Amino acid sequence: MSDDRSRARVLRHERVYSGKVLDLDVDEVEEPGGILGRREVVRQRGSVAALPVHEDGRVVLVRQYRYAVNEQVWELPAGRIDPGETPEQGTRRELEEEVGLRPRSLEPLLVFWTTPGFCDEVMHLFRATELESVPPRPEADESIEAATFTLAEAREMIRRGEVREGKTLVALLLELQRPGR
Amino acid sequence: MSDDRSRARVLRHERVYSGKVLDLDVDEVEEPGGILGRREVVRQRGSVAALPVHEDGRVVLVRQYRYAVNEQVWELPAGRIDPGETPEQGTRRELEEEVGLRPRSLEPLLVFWTTPGFCDEVMHLFRATELESVPPRPEADESIEAATFTLAEAREMIRRGEVREGKTLVALLLELQRPGR
Numbered sequence: 082m083s084d085d086r087s088r089a090r091v092l093r094h095e096r097v098y099s100g101k102v103l104d105l106d107v108d109e110v111e112e113p114g115g116i117l118g119r120r121e122v123v124r125q126r127g128s129v130a131a132l133p134v135h136e137d138g139r140v141v142l143v144r145q146y147r148y149a150v151n152e153q154v155w156e157l158p159a160g161r162i163d164p165g166e167t168p169e170q171g172t173r174r175e176l177e178e179e180v181g182l183r184p185r186s187l188e189p190l191l192v193f194w195t196t197p198g199f200c201d202e203v204m205h206l207f208r209a210t211e212l213e214s215v216p217p218r219p220e221a222d223e224s225i226e227a228a229t230f231t232l233a234e235a236r237e238m239i240r241r242g243e244v245r246e247g248k249t250l251v252a253l254l255l256e257l258q259r260p261g262r
Numbered sequence: 263m264s265d266d267r268s269r270a271r272v273l274r275h276e277r278v279y280s281g282k283v284l285d286l287d288v289d290e291v292e293e294p295g296g297i298l299g300r301r302e303v304v305r306q307r308g309s310v311a312a313l314p315v316h317e318d319g320r321v322v323l324v325r326q327y328r329y330a331v332n333e334q335v336w337e338l339p340a341g342r343i344d345p346g347e348t349p350e351q352g353t354r355r356e357l358e359e360e361v362g363l364r365p366r367s368l369e370p371l372l373v374f375w376t377t378p379g380f381c382d383e384v385m386h387l388f389r390a391t392e393l394e395s396v397p398p399r400p401e402a403d404e405s406i407e408a409a410t411f412t413l414a415e416a417r418e419m420i421r422r423g424e425v426r427e428g429k430t431l432v433a434l435l436l437e438l439q440r441p442g443r
Contacts, residue, residue, distance in 0.1 A: 089329050097279050098286055100302045102380050105279055105286050113327050113334075114405040120329045121281045123304055125380070146294050147378040148270050148301045153294075154378050193426040195377040197328040197335050199283050199306070202377060204428070224295040245374040247385070247428040254435035 087113055102161065123200040129171040130159035131207040132190075132252040133182050140235055140256065142249065143179055144226045155238065156246040157206075158182075158227075168205035176209060180227040181217030184209035190255055195247055204248050208256070232256060268294055283342065304381040310352040311340035312388040313371075313433040314363050321416055321437065323430065324360055325407045336419065337427040338387075339363075339408075349386035357390060361408040362398030365390035371436055376428055385429050389437070413437060 093109040104124040111117055133141040147154045158179040162171040169187055176182045188208040195202045219225055230238070235253050238244040244253065274290040285305040292298055314322040328335045339360040343352040350368055357363045369389040376383045400406055411419070416434050419425040425434065 087327075087334065088332055089327070098288075098302075100288065101300070102302050103304070105304075107281070108329070110329055112329060112405070116327075116403055116405055118329070118403040119282070121279075121283050122330045123284070123286075123381070128379075146268075146270070146297075147375075148289070148291055148293060148299070149303045149380055149382045150375050150378040150384075151269055152378075153268065154375070156378075159379075191420070191426065191431070192423065193428055193431055194328075194331050194335070195428045196381070196383060197331040197333075197337075197427055198309075198340075199330055200304070200377070200381070201330045203331075222297055222299040224293070224297055239372070242373065245372065246378055247374055247376045247432065250372070250374055251428065251431045251435065254432065254439060257439060258435065 089113065121199060123202070125161070125200060125202040126164070127162045127168070127203045127205070128159060128195075129162055129168050129175060129205045129207070130157040130248045130252065131172045131176055131184070131187070131209040132157055132256060133176065133180065133184065133209040133212055134256065135212060135229065139229045139231050140253070141180055141182065141227055141229050142235070142244070144228065145224060154246055155244050156249045157252055159248065162205075169207070172205070172207050172209070177215055178218050178220065179223075179225050181215050182209065183213045183215050185211035185213065190252065193251070206248060206252055208252075270294065302380060304383075306342070306381060306383040307345075308343045308349070308384045308386070309340060309376075310343055310349050310356060310386045310388070311338040311429045311433065312353045312357055312365075312368070312390040313338055313437060314357065314361065314365065314390040314393055315437065316393060316410065320410045320412050321434070322361055322363065322408055322410050323416070323425070325409065326405060335427050336425050337430045338433055340429065343386075350388070353386070353388050353390070358396055359399050359401065360404075360406050362396050363390065364394045364396050366392035366394065372432065374432070387429060387433055389433075
């Protein structure tokens with residue numbers, strides 16, 4: 082029995098892959114309650130995403146090819162947090178790189194796990210307003226298209242299955258919940 | 263240049279890990295637009311989750327330890343789709359196993375990617391109603407606590423950061439959007 086009964090005890094740890102965007106561990110653990118298991122866990126250093134909202138209420142989404150799902154995906158401007166960055170700094174960097182927007186206001190919305198069953202990714206979600214335009218500077222291995230939608234259009238895109246990405250659904254549904262929408 | 267310009271051309275494929283809940287590929291690809299990249303992709307066979315809603319509008323969540331994030335997590339009853347199962351069959355199985363509920367109505371809400379930047383997981387989200395109680399039968403390596411909340415309580419749990427898991431946020435925010443809530 083472990084001393085801290087709310088945490089697992091690691092009986093055996095193996096890093097089976099160490100990569101650029103993720104690592105993979107396979108650990109034998111004793112979880113709270115004495116459950117023994119072999120857990121495959123993707124380790125990722127944390128991500129940021131922001132919903133840019135213009136003064137008239139329109140929102141900015143990006144569309145980019147995602148090899149993992151072999152589709153063009155509508156989603157929030159987003160990315161991994163670079164080493165040494167705060168979530169806010171990472172968000173500001175991604176907004177400038179991907180959509181050429183510099184927010185004067187960046188409101189933290191939520192921090193959540195994208196898929197805690199097998200991955201430790203933490204997603205820091207922001208709402209970006211008072212947007213100033215700057216030249217976008219996409220990374221060499223990115224091809225990103227940005228577009229602006231009314232919230233009613235975004236709601237329709239969800240309904241029609243055109244927006245179907247986790248963090249983007251969370252941010253748009255939160256925006257639809259805001260008082261006055 | 264690939265013939266189908268909306269899809270990537272795989273230049274080199276390597277499966278670096280093949281496991282129980284996930285596989286990991288490292289592929290060299292030429293993506294649409296001619297972008298060359300090395301992509302680390304977690305392959306997972308698809309998941310289901312359901313928001314059980316009682317006749318009085320109260321919702322059922324489960325709390326379980328998740329080793330990947332080393333925390334107890336409030337989330338929807340959910341799980342991977344077993345081979346040969348439809349998403350609806352998988353959802354019904356998980357609802358019986360985890361919370362001992364058999365819905366007479368199972369409404370598809372959304373299908374979305376949890377984290378398409380590096381993982382192909384597809385999440386099939388349902389709304390379960392007209393709930394009949396049956397004996398729960400947890401799996402050997404699971405320890406799950408179920409609880410029932412009003413939608414107002416669930417909204418407060420989101421605000422306080424007590425509900426902070428992607429699919430669960432999506433389902434609860436959708437439920438808060440439903441006409442009449």
